[in-house]
Amino acid sequence: xxxxxxxxxxxxxxxxxxxxxxxxxLSRSAAEAEDVVQDAxxxxxxxxxxxxxxxxxxxxxxxxxxxxRTAAKRRASFVSVPIDEEIDGMTGDIPNAFRADTPDxxxxxxxxxxxxxLDTVLAALPEEFREVLILRELEEMSYREIAEATGVPMGTxxxxxxxxxxxxxxxxxxxxxxxx
Amino acid sequence: MSxxxxxxxxxxxxxxxxxxxxxxxxRHIETCAECAALRAEGLAIRKxxxxxxxxxxxxxKLRAAVRQKIGDPVSSPSVAKGGFGALxxxxxxxxxxxxxxxALALAASLLIFVLGAPVRDEMANDVVAAHIxxxxxxxxxxxxxxxHHTVKPWFAGHSDVSPPVGDFAKAGFTLVGGxxxxxxxxxAAVTVYRHGAHVMNVFAWKDLGDVxxxxxxxxxxxxxxxxKHGLFFCAVSDTGQSELVRLSxxxxxSDRATE
Ligand SMILES: [Zn+2]
Numbered sequence: 001x002x003x004x005x006x007x008x009x010x011x012x013x014x015x016x017x018x019x020x021x022x023x024x025x026l027s028r029s030a031a032e033a034e035d036v037v038q039d040a041x042x043x044x045x046x047x048x049x050x051x052x053x054x055x056x057x058x059x060x061x062x063x064x065x066x067x068x069r070t071a072a073k074r075r076a077s078f079v080s081v082p083i084d085e086e087i088d089g090m091t092g093d094i095p096n097a098f099r100a101d102t103p104d105x106x107x108x109x110x111x112x113x114x115x116x117x118l119d120t121v122l123a124a125l126p127e128e129f130r131e132v133l134i135l136r137e138l139e140e141m142s143y144r145e146i147a148e149a150t151g152v153p154m155g156t157x158x159x160x161x162x163x164x165x166x167x168x169x170x171x172x173x174x175x176x177x178x179x180x
Numbered sequence: 181m182s183x184x185x186x187x188x189x190x191x192x193x194x195x196x197x198x199x200x201x202x203x204x205x206x207r208h209i210e211t212c213a214e215c216a217a218l219r220a221e222g223l224a225i226r227k228x229x230x231x232x233x234x235x236x237x238x239x240x241k242l243r244a245a246v247r248q249k250i251g252d253p254v255s256s257p258s259v260a261k262g263g264f265g266a267l268x269x270x271x272x273x274x275x276x277x278x279x280x281x282x283a284l285a286l287a288a289s290l291l292i293f294v295l296g297a298p299v300r301d302e303m304a305n306d307v308v309a310a311h312i313x314x315x316x317x318x319x320x321x322x323x324x325x326x327x328h329h330t331v332k333p334w335f336a337g338h339s340d341v342s343p344p345v346g347d348f349a350k351a352g353f354t355l356v357g358g359x360x361x362x363x364x365x366x367x368a369a370v371t372v373y374r375h376g377a378h379v380m381n382v383f384a385w386k387d388l389g390d391v392x393x394x395x396x397x398x399x400x401x402x403x404x405x406x407x408k409h410g411l412f413f414c415a416v417s418d419t420g421q422s423e424l425v426r427l428s429x430x431x432x433x434s435d436r437a438t439e
Contacts (some may be wrong), residue, residue: 005251014309016246017399020238034242041246055301114279118232136194137229140397143196158187161194165225169280172228176279 008048011056012041018057018139019064025134026068028123036071040064058141058148065131065150121171129164136161182214189215193222224283231421235400303414306363308398311381311416314361314372320379321357321372331358331371339369343384343411346434348373353380353427373427380417380427388412395421404428408435 019040024033040063044051051059122130135141135149147154183189185208191197192205209215238246314320323334328345335342339360347355356372361383368383387410396403404424405414413431415424 008250009247013246014305014399016238016243017235020242021236021400024236030236030239033236034239034245037238037242038245038249042249045250115232115234118228119234122229122233133225133229137226138233138235138397138400143191143194158190162187162190165190165222168225169221172280 004048005045008045011051012044012060015057015060016041019060021138022061022131022134023064023068025123025130026065026127027072032071032075036064036067039071040067043067055145057139058145061135061139061149062151117175118172121168121175124171125164125167128160129167132157132160133164133168183212185212185215186218189218190222193219193226220284224280228280228283230397237400303364304396304398304403307381307383307403307414307416308401310361310363310368310370310383311379311401314359314370314381315379319359322359324357326355326357328355331355334358335369339367341367341369341384341386341411343369343371343382343413344431344435345371346430348427348430348434351426351430352376353430371431375417375419375423375427378417378419378423380415380419380424382413382415382427382431385412386410395424406432408432 016037019037020033023036023040024030027033027036040060043066044060044063047063122133125133131150132146135146141149143154143157146157150157152160185205188197188201188205189209189212192202192209197205209219322338323331325331325334326347326349328347332342332345335345335358345355345358349355353373353375356374356379358372359370361368361370363383363385366385366388368385371382371384373380373382393406395405401416401418402421402424403414403416404421405412406428407413413428415428417424
């Protein structure tokens with residue numbers, strides 16, 4: 001294995017989970033997320049010479065995001081799938097993509113139901129809000145890193161995050177009201 | 181009327197302010213109901229997302245496919261066998277059943293827990309990397325024993341740190357053994373426990389400097405760190421937070437018992 005590829009693997013492979021998690025939350029499909037991540041890793045390898053060093057995670061996630069956009073556009077030209085549909089009426093109908101991959105025998109059914117409820121609310125948020133919450137709360141990225149990954153100014157990251165949190169809270173409360 | 185400092189308060193809960201600005205933000209929050217509510221809600225949402233929302237780890241077949249595509253001649257099937265795929269999904273019972281109201285109350289009661297700025301990024305990355313290495317490799321333990329009378333003296337002979345070791349099988353945490361590992365360029369004494377299908381690694385160092393206890397989440401793995409008697413501990417696993425807290429309590433009380 002040559003030195004460049006060794007360096008690429010050492011820097012990028014540790015972020016494969018982050019790449020897949022983001023792709024999965026953006027595409028809301030396991031199969032699409034796998035395609036997007038494979039595509040992103042190849043693109044990252046091709047443009048690795050442009051990587052300036054430091055933490056490779058925001059750099060890789062920016063590529064994942066672009067690959068997702070490209071794939072989504074390509075898909076949209078074939079079929080029209082309603083994206084970002086309203087949460088109303090969705091609470092009793094959890095999309096297959098968000099069922100647990102493997103059953104967890106330790107969790108009670110109620111725990112799974114709660115997890116699915118939050119997953120469902122999050123999955124139904126508009127993409128830019130869903131994305132900023134994933135990066136901030138599940139990846140613990142800083143504003144600067146999120147700005148780098150999403151290609152917007154830090155001020156935009158801050159206002160998006162504020163709106164994303166407000167919207168998540170509102171819809172979460174709505175989903176609780178609907179199920180009780 | 182909407183407060184003009186809402187974004188500053190948000191930056192405060194996101195740990196984006198320097199010490200002076202953070203202090204000013206804290207003072208403001210004490211006097212502003214709107215910002216106090218924003219902070220409480222922000223922390224509730226954070227806890228809920230970290231405890232309840234799914235973190236999708238890369239499936240093993242994707243990992244293998246990526247390795248193959250980028251031309252790694254060793255697209256190691258051995259990793260797949262004992263690797264991530266074999267591990268159970270994180271149990272997230274800690275927060276289960278809690279809706280937004282309960283989340284809000286819990287976040288408020290755990291304010292310090294959530295806000296504490298714990299182990300540095302590099303260190304958290306290294307701990308998780310060491311944890312993953314221990315799961316997929318052959319080097320889970322140097323000394324394999326469920327008897328703390330065997331593991332504890334082994335540390336005394338092989339490490340400059342002799343952390344408390346207990347067998348908490350009755351509480352569901354079985355001692356697997358111990359090893360010496362390198363994290364962030366330092367030798368750590370690692371005690372390994374098993375809880376159901378989950379492996380839990382507890383790292384211990386001395387003289388670690390200015391790290392603060394607290395919790396972190398990295399690649400879906402959870403870290404819980406604490407300090408006791410000059411030793412710094414960091415437990416890591418893919419269990420829920422409640423299991424890590426429980427193990428930490430058991431270790432700390434066993435420490436007391438042997439003094
Ligand atoms: Zn205010």
